[in-house]
Amino acid sequence: MRMVNLRAPYSARRVALILAVILVLGFLLLPGQLQTVFQQIGGPFGWIISWPLQTVAGIHDRIGDTWGRYVALQGVEDENQHLKRELDLLKEQNGQLREAAVATERLSALLEFRKQVLPTSVAAQVIGRDTGNWYKTIILNKGASDGLQSDQGVITPAGVVGRVVKTTASTAVVLLVTDPNNAIAGLIQRTRDEGIVEGTTQGQARLKYIPLLSSARPGDHVVTSGLVGGFPRGIPIGTIIRIDKEEEALFQSAELSPEVDPNRIEEVLVILSSSIPGEGERLGVPKPKP
């Protein structure tokens, strides 16, 4: 088999070499500045890519629906063609109605939750997953033009999903609560002990820095503490399934089962930072004594 030869001439090689050297030097000497420049250029480029991204996501959903229905129909007995056609039609209509009912119920719950708890949040759909294997993230169909920014919290009616780490004009990347690189301030609801919730490599979460004297036990619910990060207090994060107490350790930790299954998320709410009451607002401004 012969090697393909689309090679550039010698001058092009010199250009490539110079470019490579400049880039490596820039990466070593000015990492922060380069990051900012790349992020700013990324806005419009990300907007361009978001079009095929959303198109592919749409086509993918439709193909998934069609494929699902086709596979489901494989097992149907074909004894009577006329009855089968009628049955298929009714089944299809029934499936569509059921799907519509489930979607309506889900979206109504999301809307109600949004009205009750978070008056200023943005609803978004999940359109993709991380392009690499190092992080557990989801991609949303809303971005900077909808008011989304880094560090904003992302939730569903069931609980915490993660936080926004990157935005383009029309998409946002959300680092999931189950990613080991994520950290959210948590609180054990029963004992009021605070800690930091981190993801684990097994796809679960772990509450760290629980005081040794805490009476936390399996079954306790962990919620957001509202102290730092983009979440208000009291959003469910997970349930304790095991307490780990090591000899001579200063703290204990607890393994959590997250309330939200990251693989089944379809719609989420992004909490806009301005809607989260600060510590002073929650406690009330102290009034001067007469």
Place this chain on the structure above:
Amino acid sequence: MKGLIYFAVIVGLVPVQSVLLAHISLWGVKPDLGFVAVCLVGLLGGELDGLLVGLALGWAMSLFSAQDLISSAVLKGIVGFVAGLAGRQVVYLSPLVLVIGLLVVSCLIGLVSPFALKLSGQQDWWWTVSTVVLPQACLDAVIGGLIYWLMWSRLNIEQLMAESRM
């Protein structure tokens, strides 16, 4: 023409990688089509094409990931550049040699990535190698070899080469 093809590859690969590959991952790991594409562009187009496509593709893919915007661009740029240099030294390249080459380079990039990305302490060396690096390298090598074999056996590469030189 070549520029348009490269642009289409960059814009088209990101949705495929983030939407479709999530459903066909093996052992919880998906192949890095960007890496495969950059290697092939470098091998077939030379070091300048490899470098530029690597930089652009790495940057575009990191826009839709939690990783920083520079590491992936630089790593893919270097891969494209090295693939271009390698392509200059090789006269005959069989799919098997390409598969082995992709396996080795993907492993090397996988071992460097955790340091460039500054991952959590939980994601230690053993976890990195056994959970991400080796499975991903196997997938990259198989897919790269398959694409190369398909290109070679189904398309008239000589004619495409001649057109791209014009």
